[in-house]
Amino acid sequence: MSGSGVAAPAPARAGLETMTYREALRLAMRQEMERDERVFVMGEEVGLFDGSYKVTAGLLEEFGPDRVRDTPISEEGFVGAGVGAAMLGERPIVEVMTLNFLLVAMDQVVNHAAKIGAMFGGEVRCPLVIRTPNGAGNQLTAQHSQSFDGWFAGTPGLKVVAPANPADAKGLLKAAIRDDDPVLVIENLPIYKEKGEVDLDPELLTPIGRAAVAREGSDLTVVSHSFATVRALRVAEKLAAEHGVSAEVIDLRSLRPLDVETVAASVAKTNRVLCVEEGWPSYGVTAELAARIQRACFDDLDAPVERVGMAEVPLPYAKELELAAMPNEDRIERAALAVLDLAPAL
Amino acid sequence: MAVIDRTDSPVDLDVGDLYDQYRMMFLIRRFEEAAERQYKAARIGGYCHLSSGQEAATVGAVSALQPDDLLVTGYRSHGFALARGVPADAVMAELFGRAHGCAHGRGGSMHLLDVSRGYYGGWGIVAGQLPIATGMALSLVRRGAEQAVLCELGDGAVNMGAWHESLNLAGVWDLPIVFFVVNNLYGMGTSVERASAEPDIFKRAGAYRMEGERVDGDDLEEVEAATARLLRAAREDRRPAVLEAVTYRYRGHSVADAGLAYRTREEIEEHRSADPLARTREILESRGVPPEGIDAIEAEVEAEVEAAVAFAERDEAPAVDRLAAGMYAPGSEGQFERMRPGSPFGEAELVFAGGLGA
Ligand SMILES: Cc1ncc(C[n+]2csc(CCOP(=O)(O)OP(=O)(O)O)c2C)c(N)n1
Ligand SMILES: [Mg+2]
Numbered sequence: 001m002s003g004s005g006v007a008a009p010a011p012a013r014a015g016l017e018t019m020t021y022r023e024a025l026r027l028a029m030r031q032e033m034e035r036d037e038r039v040f041v042m043g044e045e046v047g048l049f050d051g052s053y054k055v056t057a058g059l060l061e062e063f064g065p066d067r068v069r070d071t072p073i074s075e076e077g078f079v080g081a082g083v084g085a086a087m088l089g090e091r092p093i094v095e096v097m098t099l100n101f102l103l104v105a106m107d108q109v110v111n112h113a114a115k116i117g118a119m120f121g122g123e124v125r126c127p128l129v130i131r132t133p134n135g136a137g138n139q140l141t142a143q144h145s146q147s148f149d150g151w152f153a154g155t156p157g158l159k160v161v162a163p164a165n166p167a168d169a170k171g172l173l174k175a176a177i178r179d180d181d182p183v184l185v186i187e188n189l190p191i192y193k194e195k196g197e198v199d200l201d202p203e204l205l206t207p208i209g210r211a212a213v214a215r216e217g218s219d220l221t222v223v224s225h226s227f228a229t230v231r232a233l234r235v236a237e238k239l240a241a242e243h244g245v246s247a248e249v250i251d252l253r254s255l256r257p258l259d260v261e262t263v264a265a266s267v268a269k270t271n272r273v274l275c276v277e278e279g280w281p282s283y284g285v286t287a288e289l290a291a292r293i294q295r296a297c298f299d300d301l302d303a304p305v306e307r308v309g310m311a312e313v314p315l316p317y318a319k320e321l322e323l324a325a326m327p328n329e330d331r332i333e334r335a336a337l338a339v340l341d342l343a344p345a346l
Numbered sequence: 347m348a349v350i351d352r353t354d355s356p357v358d359l360d361v362g363d364l365y366d367q368y369r370m371m372f373l374i375r376r377f378e379e380a381a382e383r384q385y386k387a388a389r390i391g392g393y394c395h396l397s398s399g400q401e402a403a404t405v406g407a408v409s410a411l412q413p414d415d416l417l418v419t420g421y422r423s424h425g426f427a428l429a430r431g432v433p434a435d436a437v438m439a440e441l442f443g444r445a446h447g448c449a450h451g452r453g454g455s456m457h458l459l460d461v462s463r464g465y466y467g468g469w470g471i472v473a474g475q476l477p478i479a480t481g482m483a484l485s486l487v488r489r490g491a492e493q494a495v496l497c498e499l500g501d502g503a504v505n506m507g508a509w510h511e512s513l514n515l516a517g518v519w520d521l522p523i524v525f526f527v528v529n530n531l532y533g534m535g536t537s538v539e540r541a542s543a544e545p546d547i548f549k550r551a552g553a554y555r556m557e558g559e560r561v562d563g564d565d566l567e568e569v570e571a572a573t574a575r576l577l578r579a580a581r582e583d584r585r586p587a588v589l590e591a592v593t594y595r596y597r598g599h600s601v602a603d604a605g606l607a608y609r610t611r612e613e614i615e616e617h618r619s620a621d622p623l624a625r626t627r628e629i630l631e632s633r634g635v636p637p638e639g640i641d642a643i644e645a646e647v648e649a650e651v652e653a654a655v656a657f658a659e660r661d662e663a664p665a666v667d668r669l670a671a672g673m674y675a676p677g678s679e680g681q682f683e684r685m686r687p688g689s690p691f692g693e694a695e696l697v698f699a700g701g702l703g704a
Contacts, residue, residue: 048608049535072505072541073472073533139391141454143470313670317454318443320663
């Protein structure tokens, strides 16, 4: 533990740079580690191996083994160690190889980290960051293809963010590191290699609890997060080109807290809404959205709230089956047309 | 040896099972090489973990199983499936995601299985298979069966909580299980020394007052003898144990990893120069098997692997309209019936169209 540890803000290295999502995450960590010596990284293969998905590449060399710490395969142990260190005022960033393996540490996340603020009456905080990717699509099969975003977002005491592009990856991870509560940063396997413009300003954060209008439109609102936003944006272009439909895409960015206001403002304009997620929709993020939208926008809706997500099966290995199960762009497009009464109802 | 079929050995010499075991080791090596080629040709997807270099540990341990013993493994398991007698065709077809794969194309490389041979998977979460194997051993006890479970795991799995909990359960309940630790010196890019406070993994058994033993995992006969002895103690005296076989994986963690970021080429070469296949071949020759007899195996095995690839290529894809096949037990349709109205993604429809059962 090291006092407040925060250095005076570095002079802004102004300017935009095009980089991948993984580079943007790395930039965020590097900036925050320079800014605050309480910040350290731990997880499986984050150091010598440069990260399973190369997000932490080069950080060991730059910051040394005390601040970039390889762990054994012991998720429950090192996620919990992150909780304890955070309670003493450290700012641990715990990388979990994928969201699937966070289940092994579920008890530390849900039963411990999420409880600390409330259960002890605000006497102690837990400024922990857990970074981990969700996602499917490379035939990784049932145990390695899951998106449990809704489970965590349904847990009071946690904050959950899920950037869909490099700029938000940098901005949200930095906001998470500076936040005084446990924040789960859900990254995404297919987006790691996607490129986008990122503002290098170390003081530019993406606020937690604020959605973004990722694309403006007037006929239909598509609400999504993480990779579903990438898909939604592609489908929106197709809808415009092939059906003359103007779709607005709301990228949630934060799942807990959830920015219902931005969603409702869009639905008030378009009167039709489709919610998309990569995970199973039953009891999921889109279920939550549907409940809130019907209440906030009851008088605005011209059609039932529709949703698309992963087919409700443990993801099979065979390519043909996997493709059929995923919330692919054809399924999103069909659902959008159904909401617009341009195709039969689902 | 119980399961590996005796081939029509061209050799009259009595070399016990060694001839067939060598053949199996060679089959695994060639199978893995073919899998790597097919992965690079994009016919195999997902994660593909090869076991080249670990053949003696694999074949030695499986050789010690009786036909009705049970086998449970992690995800680096092509070799275990083959050694247990799963046909190369069915394993390769699984890797290709085809309908006649041993898990119907739904499991892939990490989730092989063959219940008819007592092989209960093929698990992808590190150490996740340990409590399951422990429960199988419990079931054997409840049935009064004189059978045992062999549970394979990697050196990386011993730092998970599930390891501790499983060993303790096996200890307090006197379960017939051997935890077979394939110590190939690394879990992904992390060496055993960097990951384990007690890198002599077999010694940890002592904390549960069970027998722990370490063998040269590249010495086929040593692995087989130790496994056989510990399995017998498990079967007959209900004594659980830990057996650690020290070996080396030649390839990267998976086909996607070059395997060079955390170890040197020299280190890999050093291990390759003491190749378990070459060592086993030498023993065969030293016991009088002529080189021609051994070469004959090699040609035969190559043809078998080629045939497996051809089988997988020809095999059909699983039917997409049976996406959910196997998910719920037959008879569950009625339970899902009333989920239909207003269901946009059709849990009920999936269950019905998927056809329950396998
Ligand atoms: C709980 C969990 N954490 C992380 C992973 C990712 N992972 C897959 S294999 C592996 C290394 C395991 O090493 P080891 O047990 O030594 O087996 P080996 O690969 O050497 O056969 C890791 C970290 C996982 N599958 N499950
Ligand atoms: Mg290992």
